[in-house]
Amino acid sequence: MKAFYKMSFDDLSNNMVILDCGTGLVEEHLWDFPILFLSTDFSAIASKLHDNKIPDLQIQEDIKNIHPFFEFSVLPLAFEENHRRWLIQWTERMERIQKELDHMVGDVFLSCEKTSTILQRFCRYLAKNKLIAAKYSKVADQIKAETLYYIGRNEFIPQLYAWEKYENMDQIKSYLMLGTDDMEAVLFLMIQRLAERNIELRRCEFCGKYFHPFSVRTVYCDRKNPETGKTCKEQAAKIKYEEKIAADEGRTLYQRRTKTYSMRVARSPAVYKKPDYLIWKSKASDALEAYTAGKLSYEQLDVILALPERKGQVTANET
Numbered sequence: 001m002k003a004f005y006k007m008s009f010d011d012l013s014n015n016m017v018i019l020d021c022g023t024g025l026v027e028e029h030l031w032d033f034p035i036l037f038l039s040t041d042f043s044a045i046a047s048k049l050h051d052n053k054i055p056d057l058q059i060q061e062d063i064k065n066i067h068p069f070f071e072f073s074v075l076p077l078a079f080e081e082n083h084r085r086w087l088i089q090w091t092e093r094m095e096r097i098q099k100e101l102d103h104m105v106g107d108v109f110l111s112c113e114k115t116s117t118i119l120q121r122f123c124r125y126l127a128k129n130k131l132i133a134a135k136y137s138k139v140a141d142q143i144k145a146e147t148l149y150y151i152g153r154n155e156f157i158p159q160l161y162a163w164e165k166y167e168n169m170d171q172i173k174s175y176l177m178l179g180t181d182d183m184e185a186v187l188f189l190m191i192q193r194l195a196e197r198n199i200e201l202r203r204c205e206f207c208g209k210y211f212h213p214f215s216v217r218t219v220y221c222d223r224k225n226p227e228t229g230k231t232c233k234e235q236a237a238k239i240k241y242e243e244k245i246a247a248d249e250g251r252t253l254y255q256r257r258t259k260t261y262s263m264r265v266a267r268s269p270a271v272y273k274k275p276d277y278l279i280w281k282s283k284a285s286d287a288l289e290a291y292t293a294g295k296l297s298y299e300q301l302d303v304i305l306a307l308p309e310r311k312g313q314v315t316a317n318e319t
């Protein structure tokens with residue numbers, strides 16, 4: 001079968017998709033490629049393309065390194081005269097597809113609504129967006145199916161090679177491969193499988209990118225920040241810890257000031273009036289809440305929590 005992209009869903013029981021990457025078969029999770037595509041920063045590629053100092057070849061290499069299927073998607077470039085123009089058009093098309101799929105995935109796979117399955121939501125989405133449904137039914141025409149045999153990493157092509165040429169016949173495998181020249185068809189096929197298998201996706205609460213949650217409680221993805229080498233999970237934990245320390249500092253200040261003020265009221269009620277204290281305390285607790293929510297700095301909190309000027313006699317241990 002002649003096709004840029006060849007894949008098989010014969011291993012769906014493990015949520016795996018088998019990809020023919022030219023140099024052999026690669027198995028990955030069903031959600032890996034759609035998530036990678038949806039998380040790709042095409043606008044960064046576009047801005048590189050508008051920077052004349054960056055050569056075409058370098059941008060092409062960047063694209064190829066994203067995934068073998070991205071590498072296949074820029075193969076037609078070999079027949080083009082104007083590489084830059086072709087790459088700009090390629091990026092614009094990818095951005096368009098990404099925007100459309102992002103809308104669909106956001107609506108279908110992220111929903112917290114538990115009364116319907118993802119497949120039901122997917123079909124409802126297509127019914128509501130008839131132009132998209134029509135487009136993808138056309139995309140489906142681009143898909144061919146053929147049973148292919150693989151011996152080890154190589155495709156068995158009986159019309160090309162003699163039977164004797166093949167070694168390791170015990171490793172022969174047969175797959176129903178789906179082939180297409182259109183990356184949009186690849187993505188749609190995978191998203192259809194995700195929907196029918198009711199596979200939930202989420203947006204990472206740290207980086208905002210899609211990921212497949214390990215459990216219902218997972219809210220951060222495992223992507224590593226190339227600069228820090230830390231995953232979103234680790235980075236979020238660190239920030240939470242720092243926030244907790246900061247919140248504790250704010251609470252300590254609040255408790256210390258409240259104690260001082262209430263002692264003054266108890267000792268000299270004629271000088272420090274209780275109603276004034278209560279008004280101050282209510283403002284102070286609002287300020288503490290705002291501080292804990294990150295809406296006030298420690299310095300601002302310190303100003304709001306300032307005690308009234310001392311009047312008359314005070315005890316030495318006041319702070």
Ligand SMILES: [Zn+2]
Pocket residue numbers: 204205206207208209220221222223232
């Ligand atoms: Zn993340």
